[in-house]
Amino acid sequence: MKHSFLDQYSDRDSPIHRLDPRTKLVASLAFILIVVLIPIVNWQAFVIYLSLIVALLIISKLPPLYVLKRSLVIFPFVLMIAIFIPFFKSGEIAGSYNIWLWRVSISYDGLLILANVVSKAWLCILSLILLSSTTKFTELLKGLKRLGMPRMIVLILSFMYRYIFVLVDEVMRMRQARDSRNFGGARLRQLKTIGNMIGTLFIRSYERGERIYAAMLARGFDGEVRSLQRLNFKKADACFGIAFGLALASPAILLLF
């Protein structure tokens, strides 16, 4: 198996890794919601939140370079927004440039939107990286189930997670076989090859699903999956929750005084 890229770092050990997944899920969701709600003009709040996230990333002992690289996922979206910025016509003009035939003028309103979106998106993605790199996926699923996600979805997700590794292996083998047979040529031909590969993969996956179901039936599956592990909400979770809540509320408190 060559897919270490799935679920990296989530089996390490740190105070953050040891927290209950529910604590982390609720904290992340609250963090993201508040970051999205705060207007960018309160930039002090963003500085506080950034330092909060950076502190947690340091405590969790995640490699900084890995976190930075991961956070670049939002880059294509940022680029797309940036392209549309000059088209916001309202507001004072910050500067205008001649690019070949077009006259492009950029307004402060447009720049504000870009700053707003980029800073919010970056904070949110950092918190999401923190969540998913410190919690095993199976733990996350347990947390989601206890937080009210439908049982069926959680079961399907846990199966999906198991078989992702198997099917990703399968795809990698198929790709290797394809590449060793001189893959290339006209674009339509390439797409046809990929279509055939995905079709084969579908048939194999479907048949695998049926075999798995038969094997489960043979072992007495009745629609219920029982697990021995229980989640437990510890004192550390309560402390973390209170501290995190205070940190989230701190910009509002600072504004009051």
Place this chain on the structure above:
Amino acid sequence: MHIPDGFISAPVAVTGCVVAAGCVAYAVKATNKKMGEKQVPLMGVLAAFIFAAQMLNFPIAGGTSGHLIGAALAAILLGPWAGMLIMTCVLVVQCLVFQDGGLLALGANIVNMGIIATFISYYVYRGGAFLSGGQKKRILVSGGLAAWLSVVVAAVACVFELVISGTVPLGVALPAMGGIHALIGIAEGAITAGVLSLIMATRADLLSLAK
């Protein structure tokens, strides 16, 4: 097309979550009725299949590459409700494991790629297959068309969410995003038609799963 957090406003994101939760809850019921306890292993493996299929990149232009989204494929092969369930699971894993798409924005992403895309493509394909008179070529064309449309419609829905949030201006973003995805969608359509053609030739019985 996976919207990260921060790009759409809180009201839009929360609305997306509510709509997605309602639809998915119904989809669970609908597929459970159809396949019973077989639902769990089959949906799980097929969601993993869509995930794995997305790893096969193809070159687009200027050094960039794209991959299959798979919403249309899932809907055509397994029906709109099962397709919705599969795409929801794929999007949840992409969000929680790869940070592809935000946590609060997950609802909006499910609405775009899991609900709108699957339903549009399923009914376009059904309609096309109905009018085809059983001719293989016409069925394949309607499958390809459905997949192309699913990409364009999902992109348009994404633009509208961004416009309502005040992130992009409608007048420029709609034609730009629509146009780009109309091009990307061609590959999705061609691959989907290729997959259908292979399944028709080898396991035609699997094509009646959606009914």
